[in-house]
Amino acid sequence: MGDRILGMPVDFKYDxxxxxxxxxxxxxxxxxxxxxxxxxxxxxxxxxxAFFGTPSGAKNFSIIFVWLIWWFFLIALLVPFGNRIWCTMxxxxxxxxxxxxxxxxxNKGGKPFGLNRKWPKKLKNIWICNFGFLAIAVFSAxxxxxxxxxxxxxxxxxxxxxxxHMVFQxxxxxxxxxxxxxFLSLYSLASSLELRVKDRDICRxxxxxxxxxxxxxxxxxxxxxxxxxxxRNKFCGLxxxxxxxxxxxxxxxxxRPLMLDLLVEKKRTHMDEAYKAxxxxxxxxxxxxxxxxxxxxxxxxxxxxxxxxxxGYYAIIFLGSCLIVTPAIFLAFTWVSKIFSxxxxxxxxxLFIHYSYxxxxxxxxxxxxxxxxxxxxxxxxxxxxxxxxxxxGWDLFGTASVPWTPVLxxxxxxxxxxxxxxxxxxxxxxxxxxxxxxSGDEKEAFRGLVPIVVFLTLVTMGLIWxxxx
Amino acid sequence: MNSTKNKIRQKKGILKIxxxxxxxxxxxxxxxxxxxxxxxxxxxxxxxxKQFFFSPSKxxxxxxxxxxxxxxxxxxxxxxxxxxxxxxxxxxxxxxxxTEVTFVADKTGKFKFxxxxxxxxxxxxxxxxxxxxxxxRFYVSIALAMLIPAGILLSSALGRKKEGDLxx
Numbered sequence: 001m002g003d004r005i006l007g008m009p010v011d012f013k014y015d016x017x018x019x020x021x022x023x024x025x026x027x028x029x030x031x032x033x034x035x036x037x038x039x040x041x042x043x044x045x046x047x048x049x050a051f052f053g054t055p056s057g058a059k060n061f062s063i064i065f066v067w068l069i070w071w072f073f074l075i076a077l078l079v080p081f082g083n084r085i086w087c088t089m090x091x092x093x094x095x096x097x098x099x100x101x102x103x104x105x106x107n108k109g110g111k112p113f114g115l116n117r118k119w120p121k122k123l124k125n126i127w128i129c130n131f132g133f134l135a136i137a138v139f140s141a142x143x144x145x146x147x148x149x150x151x152x153x154x155x156x157x158x159x160x161x162x163x164x165h166m167v168f169q170x171x172x173x174x175x176x177x178x179x180x181x182x183f184l185s186l187y188s189l190a191s192s193l194e195l196r197v198k199d200r201d202i203c204r205x206x207x208x209x210x211x212x213x214x215x216x217x218x219x220x221x222x223x224x225x226x227x228x229x230x231x232r233n234k235f236c237g238l239x240x241x242x243x244x245x246x247x248x249x250x251x252x253x254x255x256r257p258l259m260l261d262l263l264v265e266k267k268r269t270h271m272d273e274a275y276k277a278x279x280x281x282x283x284x285x286x287x288x289x290x291x292x293x294x295x296x297x298x299x300x301x302x303x304x305x306x307x308x309x310x311x312g313y314y315a316i317i318f319l320g321s322c323l324i325v326t327p328a329i330f331l332a333f334t335w336v337s338k339i340f341s342x343x344x345x346x347x348x349x350x351l352f353i354h355y356s357y358x359x360x361x362x363x364x365x366x367x368x369x370x371x372x373x374x375x376x377x378x379x380x381x382x383x384x385x386x387x388x389x390x391x392x393g394w395d396l397f398g399t400a401s402v403p404w405t406p407v408l409x410x411x412x413x414x415x416x417x418x419x420x421x422x423x424x425x426x427x428x429x430x431x432x433x434x435x436x437x438x439s440g441d442e443k444e445a446f447r448g449l450v451p452i453v454v455f456l457t458l459v460t461m462g463l464i465w466x467x468x469x
Numbered sequence: 470m471n472s473t474k475n476k477i478r479q480k481k482g483i484l485k486i487x488x489x490x491x492x493x494x495x496x497x498x499x500x501x502x503x504x505x506x507x508x509x510x511x512x513x514x515x516x517x518x519k520q521f522f523f524s525p526s527k528x529x530x531x532x533x534x535x536x537x538x539x540x541x542x543x544x545x546x547x548x549x550x551x552x553x554x555x556x557x558x559x560x561x562x563x564x565x566x567x568t569e570v571t572f573v574a575d576k577t578g579k580f581k582f583x584x585x586x587x588x589x590x591x592x593x594x595x596x597x598x599x600x601x602x603x604x605x606r607f608y609v610s611i612a613l614a615m616l617i618p619a620g621i622l623l624s625s626a627l628g629r630k631k632e633g634d635l636x637x
Contacts, residue, residue: 058587145590294598296522410553417610428618432625453618460614469607
């Protein structure tokens with residue numbers, strides 16, 4: 001493709017493994033284990049503080065470090081610039097995986113512990129992730145402010161991961177169950193980092209396939225991915241096992257333009273991914289409205305302060321917006337696109353799926369926009385909590401009395417606006433390329449794109465109004 | 470040769486039209502914004518602070534107005550912090566009196582005011598808004614949200630035309 005994404009050539013790649021230290025770290029047998037263990041320590045503090053610490057969310061380590069610190073770094077930095085690097089170090093499936101492998105670091109061979117079943121073909125999609133995320137999201141007002149609820153969720157996920165790992169092969173929990181994994185599988189397509197083979201011919205001719213089977217140097221891909229033909233980030237957890245096991249040094253960790261995988265045309269066939277894109281876009285709007293807006297009645301409904309009946313209405317509106325309203329509106333714009341363009345050899349459903357990927361950049365930008373005030377206004381809670389994680393009156397590092405201190409509060413709306421304008425620019429540019437991919441005729445492609453751009457622009461204007469209007 | 474010159478003229482024409490439309494949108498938005506500039510006055514608002522919202526929760530003032538916000542809690546102790554103005558005051562619990570905050574609205578735009586004393590589980594969401602008109606930031610942002618897609622589409626159309634000329 002001799003093209004550009006907002007000025008960046010689509011074929012630009014820089015192999016980070018040219019930096020010897022990065023390659024050495026990835027190839028080290030204890031690479032993933034080390035990061036998981038560090039994370040597991042913080043995770044243990046989170047779980048313990050959730051269950052045994054103060055019930056006041058703003059003074060509890062679990063609430064601040066999960067829903068402020070971790071969330072901001074995940075959505076604003078790790079995902080756009082690090083692909084699924086969070087999955088590399090996530091402590092949630094770790095105990096399950098260690099149990100399954102009967103090892104922490106070295107692959108000693110032998111049959112995995114557990115029933116080792118294959119994941120059912122009908123469930124090889126992210127619908128469970130979609131509904132799981134929505135089920136959690138509808139309770140967000142309570143989840144993100146109540147330590148014990150956060151603790152119960154995280155502990156519950158660990159238990160579910162153990163059960164899934166004991167029944168099924170490899171990391172099916174991470175691929176098809178984990179709610180965070182669901183949106184990471186979509187937003188990783190936008191990331192500026194990828195793990196790919198340097199030369200596919202080498203893989204084609206190489207019979208060993210240690211990247212799948214494993215060797216004494218590492219495990220076979222726990223994500224059930226064959227890197228020899230990998231063309232999207234969706235299910236690559238950057239565990240580095242293929243880097244360790246490849247005998248041909250044929251794997252590169254590339255810096256690349258943002259949004260690249262959205263242009264992999266042959267993989268834009270999944271309704272579950274299309275729905276994920278629209279769900280996440282809707283949630284980006286809803287979260288700003290409920291949590292950062294001035295409308296008290298919505299907060300009362302969302303937080304169950306107005307009673308269970310009103311919470312029920314809220315849940316219906318919330319879920320209905322994600323599953324029915326936004327997809328219906330987008331379908332209408334897609335239908336107009338089909339009429340305007342006059343395109344005949346592609347169905348409305350296929351067009352809907354293709355164009356849903358144009359909402360990924362603005363959706364991600366909307367989530368980052370939502371996250372700016374989280375870190376800048378409330379991030380300072382973390383400073384005091386380092387010294388008193390349970391709210392018990394400790395002062396381990398002398399910072400317990402550091403007061404809540406908003407940082408650069410006047411800058412927040414500017415950061416939000418700039419972020420979503422960038423998101424819009426990427427969305428329109430990606431839309432332009434997608435329309436050219438699906439339509440053989442340039443004028444037809446342009447006409448088909450216009451209604452989609454109108455949709456994207458209206459969503460952006462809505463976000464700007466929420467931030468600054 | 471004439472055909473090539475005509476095509477170049479057409480391209481320049483499209484570019485000029487596009488630039489003109491963009492300037493019109495941007496200038497219009499600034500004119501609309503600039504028109505709202507009445508004489509500054511003193512505005513006072515009585516605001517109830519309740520778990521977990523303010524009432525009224527959205528206020529409108531003009532640039533230069535002296536704004537007094539009189540907060541009264543209907544339950545527990547709250548606080549108020551105004552983004553951008555960095556004002557931070559305690560709001561006493563029910564029965565312990567009101568809190569007055571006075572400032573000159575010398576910065577335009579929308580500013581959140583939020584509870585600054587932990588008052589319960591949904592404390593982080595206790596947010597109100599003050600809009601200081603003219604809200605230029607908003608109008609210009611909306612203009613940019615129209616210009617950016619228009620610019621990208623125009624660039625794409627010109628790129629297509631250029632390829633067509635090269636093929637021809």
